[in-house]
Amino acid sequence: MKRLLLIAYHFPPEPAAGALRPSYLAKYLPRFGWDVTVLTHALPDRPASPDVLEARVLGERFERSVRGALDGTDAQPGADRVSPLRRLLRWVKTTLYFPDRTAGWMPDAIVQGLRTTRSRQYDAVLSTAMPASVHVVGATVAALRGLPWIADYRDPWTGNQYAGWGPLQRRLQRALERLLLRRANRITTISPPIAALLGSIHGRHVNVIPNGADPDDWSDLEDCVPERFSLCYAGSMYDGHRTPQLLFEALAALRAAGDPAGDATVDCYGPNSDHVRSLARDYGIESIVAQHGTVPRHEALAAQRRASDLLVLLNMDESTSHELGSKIFEYAGAERPVIAFGPKTSVMREYLAQRAMGWFASDLAEATAALREAQRHFASGHRKLQLAPGAVFTAMDLAEAFAETLDAATMSPASSRGGPQSARAYQRSTR
Numbered sequence: 001m002k003r004l005l006l007i008a009y010h011f012p013p014e015p016a017a018g019a020l021r022p023s024y025l026a027k028y029l030p031r032f033g034w035d036v037t038v039l040t041h042a043l044p045d046r047p048a049s050p051d052v053l054e055a056r057v058l059g060e061r062f063e064r065s066v067r068g069a070l071d072g073t074d075a076q077p078g079a080d081r082v083s084p085l086r087r088l089l090r091w092v093k094t095t096l097y098f099p100d101r102t103a104g105w106m107p108d109a110i111v112q113g114l115r116t117t118r119s120r121q122y123d124a125v126l127s128t129a130m131p132a133s134v135h136v137v138g139a140t141v142a143a144l145r146g147l148p149w150i151a152d153y154r155d156p157w158t159g160n161q162y163a164g165w166g167p168l169q170r171r172l173q174r175a176l177e178r179l180l181l182r183r184a185n186r187i188t189t190i191s192p193p194i195a196a197l198l199g200s201i202h203g204r205h206v207n208v209i210p211n212g213a214d215p216d217d218w219s220d221l222e223d224c225v226p227e228r229f230s231l232c233y234a235g236s237m238y239d240g241h242r243t244p245q246l247l248f249e250a251l252a253a254l255r256a257a258g259d260p261a262g263d264a265t266v267d268c269y270g271p272n273s274d275h276v277r278s279l280a281r282d283y284g285i286e287s288i289v290a291q292h293g294t295v296p297r298h299e300a301l302a303a304q305r306r307a308s309d310l311l312v313l314l315n316m317d318e319s320t321s322h323e324l325g326s327k328i329f330e331y332a333g334a335e336r337p338v339i340a341f342g343p344k345t346s347v348m349r350e351y352l353a354q355r356a357m358g359w360f361a362s363d364l365a366e367a368t369a370a371l372r373e374a375q376r377h378f379a380s381g382h383r384k385l386q387l388a389p390g391a392v393f394t395a396m397d398l399a400e401a402f403a404e405t406l407d408a409a410t411m412s413p414a415s416s417r418g419g420p421q422s423a424r425a426y427q428r429s430t431r
Contacts, residue, residue: 003035003120004406005113005147007127007138009102011040011052015297017235017326018154021398022128024214026051028399034406037120039113039137041105053116055109057102099173102131109133113141123410124185126402128152132177139180148409150402151184154211154326159197178202185409188402193322193347207405213329214395221302223335229261229378231339232307234269234300235327237276242313244268245279246341250367252283261368261375267292267307269300304334308378309358314342316362321345332357332392335385337377339370355391 008022026036042054097103116122125147127138135151142149158174181187181202188207189195195206237243247266254262266289268276280289292303304310310331314323321343328351331338338358340348349360359370 001030001033001035002123002406002410003037004029005039005117005122005125005141006036007039007109007113007125007134007141009041009105009129009131009134011038013046013296014043015294015300017330018128018130020214020326020330021152021154021211024212024395024398025126025128025402027214028396029403031396032400032403034403037116037122039109039116041102041109053112055105055112058104058107098169099136099176100131100133102133106133106136109137110140113137114144117141117145117147122147124148124150124406126150126152126406128154129157130155132157132173135177135180139183143183148185148406149183150186150188150405150409151181152209153187153189153194153198156194156197158201159194174201186405188405190326191322191324191347197322207401209398209401209405210393211324211326211329212393212395212398213333215333216395217301217330218305218333221298221305223384224305225383226306226308226336226378228265228308229263229375230265230267230307231309231311232267232269232303232336233311233313234304234330235313236270237313238315240275241315243279243316244276244311244313244341246316246361246364246367247311247313247339248279248283248285248289249364250361250371251285251288253364253368254371255285259368259372259375260379261371264288264371264375266290266311267303269293269295269303301330301334304331304336307336308383309374310334310336310338312338312340312342312348314340314346314348316341316343318343318345322347324348324351328357329392332385332387335387337374337382337385339374341367355387357385357387 006022006025010016010018010022012019012023022038026038029036037051037053039053039055042056046052046054125138125142127134129135129152138149138151157177158170178201186207187198187202187204188209189198190209190211192208195208198206233244251262251264268289268291271294276289276291277286280286312327314320324347328338328348338352340352340358340360342348342360342362344362346360346362352358352360359373361367361370
């Protein structure tokens with residue numbers, strides 16, 4: 001059995017979408033010959049495990065106290081604007097923390113990584129980003145211990161549309177990324193568009209290993225039958241970069257026209273901004289929109305099962321058309337149709353159409369049509385999404401593809417920066 005040090009800032013029980021990919025690897029890689037030790041940041045409520053190492057985050061206690069004070073004075077119910085103090089805190093983390101807001105965990109993460117690789121024999125290091133700080137940790141530990149390093153991207157680093165960097169910081173970030181990734185034995189990512197972007201940055205082949213869905217996540221949840229046309233969104237609004245505006249505009253238009261699709265209810269779960277509340281009020285539909293905030297993952301999954309349809313909200317900027325994310329895989333496990341909103345050229349449009357998973361809209365006409373079709377689909381008695389076998393990549397597929405990549409990277413020095421993954425893994429990862 002080979003041993004892997006998996007470096008991931010996000011890991012359960014943290015309710016972040018970025019925690020799913022590493023959690024599936026930790027769970028299923030042992031079935032393919034790889035024992036996994038996870039190195040992640042410390043959480044006060046994380047269960048102790050010999051296979052999970054926690055790194056302290058420098059300055060976290062101070063930041064929590066500042067945030068607590070802000071929550072008590074600035075985050076008044078119904079407030080739609082971010083306070084100056086909160087904006088200042090966000091600016092400090094964005095500007096002074098390098099390479100990203102999670103830089104405070106890097107010193108202890110490197111120490112923990114070097115300590116465990118000294119006391120136990122490891123065969124490879126795998127870091128999965130974002131945040132980019134995990135690649136700093138992964139590259140450092142792998143280099144100092146002479147271990148193969150696989151750098152996995154769930155999102156781009158310097159090609160990230162949400163970074164908000166100035167010209168100087170962008171150049172520094174790009175220089176750091178290129179310098180670090182020169183040593184990576186393999187680079188992997190979740191989709192062909194991101195692979196093409198990374199290939200252009202690093203001048204080398206990038207393996208595509210999509211995100212996956214784990215049927216086990218749903219084994220203890222009742223598959224209840226939704227009683228009404230109800231929509232559920234479970235995810236982040238990314239500080240307003242993703243918005244339900246098109247959805248709300250379409251619902252308001254349908255309600256004004258007396259269309260049954262306008263009678264839908266909308267439940268939002270996750271760290272959603274107050275923008276959602278004010279937007280619902282602007283369109284006169286606040287009575288049908290409920291915000292539940294961040295909840296434990298099992299509660300969010302249960303909410304998805306109670307809904308008739310699930311919502312995907314993408315950034316409407318055409319430059320983000322490559323975004324697919326991990327939420328669509330979770331939604332597939334819920335077995336509910338999907339209504340997605342995004343730019344015209346989004347990869348999500350084709351993804352949904354190929355798998356008959358739901359409807360996609362990029363303007364008001366498409367949005368109202370999608371909601372009408374979804375409501376008629378529900379009213380006709382269709383309560384469950386039926387996917388063809390193999391239509392969606394699974395967590396087991398994910399682990400198998402990574403195991404093949406790890407095996408190739410550790411096989412011999414000649415394969416240290418090799419080309420495409422094996423034909424079998426490539427076919428599985430792009431189907």
